[in-house]
Amino acid sequence: MNKQFKKVWKAPVLLAGVTLFGLLSALLGTGIWYWLAWVAMLVPLLVMLKKVCS
């Protein structure tokens, strides 16, 4: 647990948080919040792309 747990889950939890933020931000706001949503939801996609290509 603890140290190893952190190592395994740090990236997935961050990605989940960013995705969730993106999902909600376009739902609750407009304008700048749309942009934030697009950028936020691109983060997990780009991270996955980078890992797949490396």
Place this chain on the structure above:
Amino acid sequence: MAQLKNIKKWFWIHRWTSLICTLFLLLLCLTGLPLIFAEEIDQMLDDDPPYAAMPEDTPKASIDRMIRIAQQRYPDQVVASVFVDDDEPQVIVTMAPSLKPEDGPKSHSLQFDSRTAKLLKDEPPFDTQPQTFMGLMFSLHIDLFMDLPGELFLGFMGLLFVFSVLSGAVLYGPFMKKLDFGTVRYGRSARLKWLDLHNLLGIGTAIWLFVVGATGVMNELSTPLFGLWQITDVKAMLDKYKGHPLPQSSGLSSAQGAYQTAKNALPGMTVISIVYPGNSFGSPYHYLLWAKGNTPLTSRLFSPVLVDARSGQLAAVVKMPFYLRALELSRPLHFGDYGGLPLKIIWAIFDLVAIVVLLSGVYLWFVRRKFYADYFLKLSEVEKD
């Protein structure tokens, strides 16, 4: 050893929930892809002439005028509902031979210019219209051409999928114990490569998969949820009118009046449809009007208003129960249609990644046996250390 037993249990859950639903999930992902862009595709295929150019603030024509034109065209038919578009300058009047549910497929719509009350298009009945590509996608995505049983079946498949996502996330931990995030072991076996890809793409899209899966299940339950509302709250509301004589179509108060009454009752909201008295989706004694809010969030939340069909008086602004509110909120989160075209494109990419996760999962199951026997053996040795 308890931990190993636990992992095996989760593994079993993950394997079976996934295997049972995979084929249908693949179908949902494939048919969902064009549905994300339904609006854009419709616009592209639309060969109607553009609306007459008129100043933005041109006043709207009376809905009653359009109803009169529709009734003159089809004197033997009745009006079922009126849709007042808040996006394009159009009003759509739907008529049917009668309001009996079995005549539903025979209903047809007339499209009017909302500013001039000019009839733009008189469509043939729904049951004589040819199957369109998007219609086919809708049927395959929602009910497999089987109405409620199909909806419930796909809803159950969605529920299995939600459990498969959850159990997959639980398994991610033990599988990644010795690996850095995002490790893909290329150049060893194909199995290891696809296992790593399955884990990376699965965990990277887990929240999206969970949200779209769970809201999809919610959407498949819309028929029973509206049914529940009708036999509880709606019935209670209409019970006090029991025994009142039913309004005749010749004795109805003005539809435009009902529209205005609802609008006045809900300032800051937009009334978008009028369901005629006697329609099985409405009340026998009232016009039922649906209004929605004007902010991004509240435009997804609808409020029903009842207007007495004889007197034209406001009868009630109905409060929606929590489960229908939840259903309304689950729609945008499933469709991905709430953040402009870029969000739709992002939705489509997630959808494609989901297809890779599904297919790699099937592949891993296919080649599994020896590999997982070895894997559990190794895990038990690690635990002994």
